[in-house]
Amino acid sequence: MNNSEAEMWRINIENDADMVCSMxxxxxxxxxxxxxxxxxFNDLSPACYEEIFGDLELMINDD
Incomplete structure (x- = not known):
């Protein structure tokens, strides 16, 4: 995974985590x-990015 992909994951996961917090x-x-x-996010293994993102998305879209 290159730096721009990791940064994309960071932004998306942190944005979704903020949304879940607010909801x-x-x-x-x-x-x-x-x-x-x-x-x-900084503690996550890159292997977990997709699963974490999916879990957060489910919580956001379950509203």
Whole structure:
């Protein structure tokens, strides 16, 4: 994964985490990261980016 791809993932995941926080509270967004032994994007393994993004998207679109 090159730097621009990693930056794209960072932006999308952080934006979705912010949206989940505003919709449901920070505990919901934090729970998605905790399932992957992380507290924020910087703690995530790149192998988890797609799954984390999908989980956050599901929470946003479930409204």
């Amino acid at each position: 449901y509270g920070s505990e919901f967004a934090e729970s998605v990261f905790r399932r992957h032994s992380a507290t924020c």
